[in-house]
Structures are given as C-alpha cells and as structure tokens.
Amino acid sequence: AQSVTQLDSHVSVSEGTPVLLRCNYSSSYSPSLFWYVQHPNKGLQLLLKYTSAATLVKGINGFEAEFKKSETSFHLTKPSAHMSDAAEYFCVVSEDRTASKLTFGTGTRLQVTL
Amino acid sequence: EAGVAQSPRYKIIEKRQSVAFWCNPISGHATLYWYQQILGQGPKLLIQFQNNGVVDDSQLPKDRFSAERLKGVDSTLKIQPAKLEDSAVYLCASSATGTQVAFFGQGTRLTVV
Numbered sequence: 001a002q003s004v005t006q007l008d009s010h011v012s013v014s015e016g017t018p019v020l021l022r023c024n025y026s027s028s029y030s031p032s033l034f035w036y037v038q039h040p041n042k043g044l045q046l047l048l049k050y051t052s053a054a055t056l057v058k059g060i061n062g063f064e065a066e067f068k069k070s071e072t073s074f075h076l077t078k079p080s081a082h083m084s085d086a087a088e089y090f091c092v093v094s095e096d097r098t099a100s101k102l103t104f105g106t107g108t109r110l111q112v113t114l
Numbered sequence: 115e116a117g118v119a120q121s122p123r124y125k126i127i128e129k130r131q132s133v134a135f136w137c138n139p140i141s142g143h144a145t146l147y148w149y150q151q152i153l154g155q156g157p158k159l160l161i162q163f164q165n166n167g168v169v170d171d172s173q174l175p176k177d178r179f180s181a182e183r184l185k186g187v188d189s190t191l192k193i194q195p196a197k198l199e200d201s202a203v204y205l206c207a208s209s210a211t212g213t214q215v216a217f218f219g220q221g222t223r224l225t226v227v
C-alpha cells in the first residue's frame with residue numbers, strides 16, 4: 001500500500017526567506033512522487049514530479065524537490081518565498097507508472113508574510 | 115488548450131436530496147478521475163475511468179454514489195440520497211494515456227444541510 005505523510009499542516013515564512021515543506025512516503029514499489037499546489041478557488045496544479053530519473057527535480061515557479069530513498073522523503077523547497085506562493089501544497093504518491101492511482105497527503109498550508 | 119471543465123461550481127442541497135455533477139475532461143484524455151476533498155483533507159479518489167470503462171471504484175460508496183462516462187468523454191457523478199458527511203469539494207481530473215500528469219478542474223463545492 002502507498003501513503004504519504006506531510007509533516008506540517010501549516011508553515012509560515014517571511015517573504016524572501018527559504019521554504020521547506022516536508023513529505024515522507026511509504027510504497028511497496030518504486031514510486032512516482034508529485035507535488036501539487038492549490039490556490040484558493042483554483043484547481044490543483046502540478047508543481048513537479050519524480051519518476052525514477054534524476055533525484056533532484058525542478059518544477060515551476062522556482063520550486064524543487066529531492067527524492068531520498070534512504071530517508072523515504074520528498075521534501076519541497078524554494079530558496080526565496082514570494083507572496084504569491086501562499087497556498088495549500090499536496091505531496092502525492094503513485095505506485096502505478098501511469099499514475100492511475102494518486103494518493104494525496106493531507107496538505108500543508110503555506111503562509112507568506114511581509 | 116482548454117482545461118478540465120466542471121459544473122456547477124457550488125451546490126447547496128438538503129440531506130436525502132439527490133445531486134449531480136458534470137465534468138468535461140481535456141480533449142483527447144482517455145483517463146478521467148473523480149476525487150472527493152473534505153475540508154482539511156487531501157483529495158480521495160472515488161472512481162477512475164479509462165475511456166468509458168471503470169478501472170477503479172474501490173472507494174466509491176456505491177449505495178449512494180454513481181458515476182458514468184457513457185461516450186468516453188464527459189462524465190457525471192451522482193449522489194442519491196445525500197448525507198451531511200458528503201459535504202466536500204468534488205474534483206474531476208483527466209490525463210492522457212501513458213502520462214503521469216493529471217489535470218484538475220476547479221471542483222464543485224457541495225454543501226449538504
């Protein structure tokens with residue numbers, strides 16, 4: 001069975017400071033991992049995905065994530081937060097190469113303050 | 115390209131009433147998903163279609179929920195009768211065959227009172 005645990009339900013950072021959103025996964029097979037972002041009243045948008053290629057994955061809007069098999073982690077980072085980054089972020093795992101069954105974490109709400 | 119379209123955006127019904135949601139996926143996407151997102155939780159897969167066939171409906175409460183995708187394009191999700199705990203955002207997503215990226219609609223926010 002596959003699952004993800006997002007370690008923080010809420011993260012608050014100041015604009016211009018680094019962002020770290022933590023995610024640990026559990027999977028019986030080599031997983032595919034994703035980060036999605038959900039802005040208020042908007043649909044879920046894919047930030048980045050890991051599918052067994054390079055362990056450091058770069059996504060949109062300056063975000064990146066590193067797949068660490070030894071730690072079963074896939075943390076999301078950004079060097080400098082912007083006000084527009086405030087949103088809900090979901091870590092997602094799939095054991096199916098076609099991503100047919102996506103299992104979402106409970107989400108981390110990122111707040112960015114001036 | 116046009117995204118995943120869902121309607122209505124909001125719906126308020128009384129318990130025991132029925133309700134239906136509609137989804138039009140991205141053109142050419144063979145796979146269509148319905149997710150339920152309860153407030154404060156991550157989306158949970160209800161049902162997945164590949165063209166007009168059901169691939170996974172293991173988490174669909176079949177006593178009250180039903181979904182169809184008759185022509186392999188758009189889809190409807192129905193709840194009958196609704197319960198208070200069905201209050202949630204219902205998300206539709208689609209993906210192209212062989213890809214690992216699902217595109218989501220804006221969702222339908224259902225409130226059952």
